Amino acid sequence: MPTHFDIIIHGGGLAGNxxxxxxxxxxxxIGVVEPYPPSNKQRHLLxxxxxxxSHGARRIYEGIGVWLELAPFCTPIQHIHVSDKGRFGMTRxxxxxQHMPALGYVLQIAEVNRVLCEKLQHYSNIHYLSPAKITNANLINEKWQLEIESNNGASYTCDLLVAxxxxxxxxRQMAGLTAExxxxxxxxxxxxxxxxxxxxNIAYERFIDDGPIALLPIKEDICAVVVTVANKALAKWQAMTDVEFLRTLQHQFGYRxxxxxxxxxxxxxxxxxxxTSQQVSPQFVLVGNAAHVLHPIAAQSFNLSLRDIAVLAELIINSIKNEKSxxxxxxxxxxxKQRTADQHRTVKFTDGLIEFFANPVFAVPRNIAMTGLDMVPPLKTLLGKYGAGTLGKLSRLARGIGV
Ligand SMILES: Cc1cc2nc3c(=O)[nH]c(=O)nc-3n(C[C@H](O)[C@H](O)[C@H](O)COP(=O)(O)OP(=O)(O)OC[C@H]3O[C@@H](n4cnc5c(N)ncnc54)[C@H](O)[C@@H]3O)c2cc1C
Known part of the structure; x- marks a missing residue:
């Protein structure tokens, strides 16, 4: 194991890996510093x-060369059905x-991370430091001096540090970058x-009085469920026994x-x-949730992070090819510069959806919009491309091409 790395990535979650x-x-x-050792334990689907x-994320994983390994654990979403309980609006x-093989793919996070970790083991230039975490970081003479809490007590240096x-x-806090x-x-x-x-293979989003309910297809007869509730209604949902919860969910969702x-x-x-208004500082960059956390309503957070990662990787690789440091x-x-527009657009889109879909004040315009959307194919195509993360200028990796 070297003591100096070109890059150290702090965090071996989906983004870091x-x-x-x-x-x-x-x-x-490259060193990956992660406090929890990777687990091989399979968890029950429930x-x-x-x-x-998204379809765009699939393309990036194809470009990285790991999609074939992930594919067996994916459940494709062929259709999306959006409706409002007790109202007329609905869109599909x-x-x-959309001329896509699937609108998206549902995977267990633990499976994705297991596959990524296994694949990383094939590369002798990737060093997993785990269990370990960085406790102090100082940039001295263009080199990061890192204090790392780990079993071997060794200290490490690196050129580029990624949170x-x-x-x-x-x-991020150690580097003094603030988050709003x-x-x-x-x-x-x-x-x-x-x-x-x-x-x-249908994903459902249904709006009820307490907020949206999403049901995502996993295996043949199992769906992942995300019920988003206003905090003032949370105690009611938390007090329910499993039997009551299941019954309430069934009543609110219906029998589709x-x-x-x-x-x-x-x-x-x-x-x-x-x-975070600033995601880079000298020899330091934030990625994944460390850079931005979005509401899950539109399933955009990690998909956006993966587009960030594709651009960052491509710029680093091009820099090496051009013999630049x-x-x-x-x-x-x-x-x-390259990532600002997509990040702003995605935050605005997600934030706007919450106002429009989770606020009862907008129930009538929402239903008109959903019906309109259902009848205007070009609008649906635009929304489909948005969700797929294939709008705008795409990096090579985002086009599924290796770099
Ligand atoms: C309910 C819900 C549903 C979601 N659904 C979707 C979806 O459908 N699609 C989508 O794109 N996104 C979705 N997201 C967002 C997605 O889960 C996150 O964007 C993604 O998991 C973030 O990955 P990450 O690697 O950046 O962060 P994390 O998963 O938080 O990983 C951070 C890593 O850093 C490590 N770490 C933590 N503390 C330290 C420390 N002190 N030192 C070193 N390492 C540390 C952790 O152990 C971990 O491995 C959803 C989020 C929620 C809450």
């Missing part, structure tokens, strides 16, 4: 958190209409349900998916928008 893999075929020595990856989006250590990012939070006063209750019939017969455990996530400030300046 994806970036490490995107750079794995270079000659760079008990694991899932993520919806179909993959075939991929989640929404609370300890490294907007509390939505909402909480996501995440669970899964078993159905009496197949979900037929048949009967709900069992459910997994419930986990809650308070919902916030976290934004990766600590050249122009590299991270260019990264920030």
């Amino acid at each position: 994806s970036l490490a893999l995107a750079l794995a075929k270079t000659s760079l020595q 008990e694991s958190r899932t993520i919806a990856l 989006i179909h993959a075939a209409e 991929a250590d989640g929404g609370q990012s300890p490294l 939070e907007k509390d939505y006063q909402q909480t996501a209750i995440v669970t899964s349900v078993q159905l009496t019939r197949s979900h037929e 998916l048949g009967r709900f017969i069992a459910m997994g455990s419930r986990t809650t996530y308070p919902l916030k928008l976290v934004q 990766i600590i050249n400030p122009a590299l991270l300046e260019e990264y920030a």
Whole structure:
């Protein structure tokens, strides 16, 4: 194990591991510092958190060269059905209409991370330091001096330091970069349900008085469930026994998916928008949740992060090809410049959806809009491309091409 690395990534979650893999075929020595050792333990489908990856995310993983390994764990979303309980508005989006193999893919987060970690092990230039975490970082003479809490007590240096250590990012705080939070006063209750019939690869979003309910297809008869409730209604939902919860969910969602017969455990996530006005500083960059956390209503957060990672990896690789140093400030300046528009657009889109879809004041215009959307194919195509993350100028990796 070297003691000096070209790049150290703090955090081996989806973002950190994806970036490490995107750079794995270079000659760079890369360290991934992660407090929790990777787990090989398989979790029951009813008990694991899932993520919806867009068509654009698939392309990036194809470019990175790991999609084939992820594919067996994916459930494709062929149709999206959006409706409002007790009102007329409804819209449907179909993959075939959008000329896509699928509108998105549902995966267990633990499976994605296991596949990424296994793939990283094939590269001798990737070093996993785990369990370990950075406790102090100082940039001295263009070199990061890192204090790392680990079993071997060794200290390390690196040229470029990447914070991929989640929404609370300890490294972001150590680097003195600030984050602004907007509390939505909402909480996501995440669970899964078993159905009496197949979900037929349809993802549902249904708006009820307490907020939106999303059901995402996992395996043949299981759906991941995200119930987003206003905090003032949370106590009511939390006080329910599993039987009461399942019954309430069934009543609010209806019988489009048949009967709900069992459910997994419930986990809650308070919902916030976290934004950082500065994501780069000399030889330092934030990625993933460390850079931005979005409301899950439009399943955009990690998909956006993956587009960031694709651009960052491409700029680093181009810099090496052009025999330029990766600590050249122009590299991270260019990264920030290229990513601003997409990040702003995605935050605005997600934030706007919450106002429009989660606020009862907009119930009537929302229903008119949903009906209108259902009848105007070009608008649906635009929305489909938006969700797929394939709008605007795309990096090579985002076009599924290796770099
Ligand atoms: C209910 C819900 C549903 C969602 N659904 C979707 C969806 O469908 N599609 C989508 O794109 N996004 C979705 N998201 C967002 C998505 O889950 C996140 O964007 C993604 O998991 C963030 O990955 P990350 O690697 O940046 O952060 P994390 O997953 O938080 O990983 C951070 C890593 O850093 C490590 N770490 C933490 N502290 C330290 C420390 N002190 N030192 C070192 N390492 C540390 C952690 O152990 C972890 O491995 C959803 C989010 C929620 C809450």
